[in-house]
Amino acid sequence: MTAGSDRDRSGTTRAVSPIIGVLVLLALTVCLAAVVALGVSGLALESPEPTASFELAVDGDRSSITIDHVAGDAIDVEDLSVTIAVNGTELSQQPPVPFVGASGFDGTPDGPFNARADPEWTSGERAGLSVAGANSPGISAGDSVTVSLAVDGKLEATLETTAT
Template identity: 70%
Template structure:
């Protein structure tokens, strides 16, 4: 039995080499895609700490125009790094409480608890902070109003609390 050798030659005598070229191109494309995926994954890693974790409860008294926030669980909060934003029925108060403070425009008297500038600057579990919204602040706080308080530390929101004024 005679065996005939077949060759990969074209009619003009050149040898074909398409398969190896396609294989090399596919390997290069796969390597580039893998490198891009790894670069994106490494870029997504952050070295920042996740920040403070704490739980709070909000209550509001429409008759007294007062707002009270209790720290019920979690990490202690540095009040000097804290910002408080109060909204009544979805509208932010014209004057926001500059915590800590001892008398501020838009608020009656001095706040109680850690919001008071004379108190310890660390707000720990079990402590209650309260403030009284003045009639000169807008919108006024009344019974039945929806109150939203946002607490942020160094610009990072820690909690958004909602309650209905009683």
């Protein structure tokens, strides 16, 4: 066989399949890496919203509302907004949680709704407040009370009960 010839001793041309095979495997590896990179970057880039469970109790005689955080993620009360409605009508003044002494509410709230408390509302903690008589509509036994909790403007829970 002479130098520079593409023929082996039997007179047939050499196969280029090993080179093609390596190039195909390299191309597949690059494509697979690109698919994995796109998949990973498509995963939740923003932090997931908190998920928690609550229980609502309303005492119509005292116009007090208590909310128990029964399970789930901790809630930063500084990012929380609370909307209270009685028989489908929102209170004229909503609680600016966290707070200490707010118009439309008697005294200071309990638990994480109190501005002097730890702002992280964790499972097992109870928050409470008392609606002032000047806030309308008033709460009486038998009224339907709805409390909506939103974190950073996203609805976390809507709780409803009948005042006792």
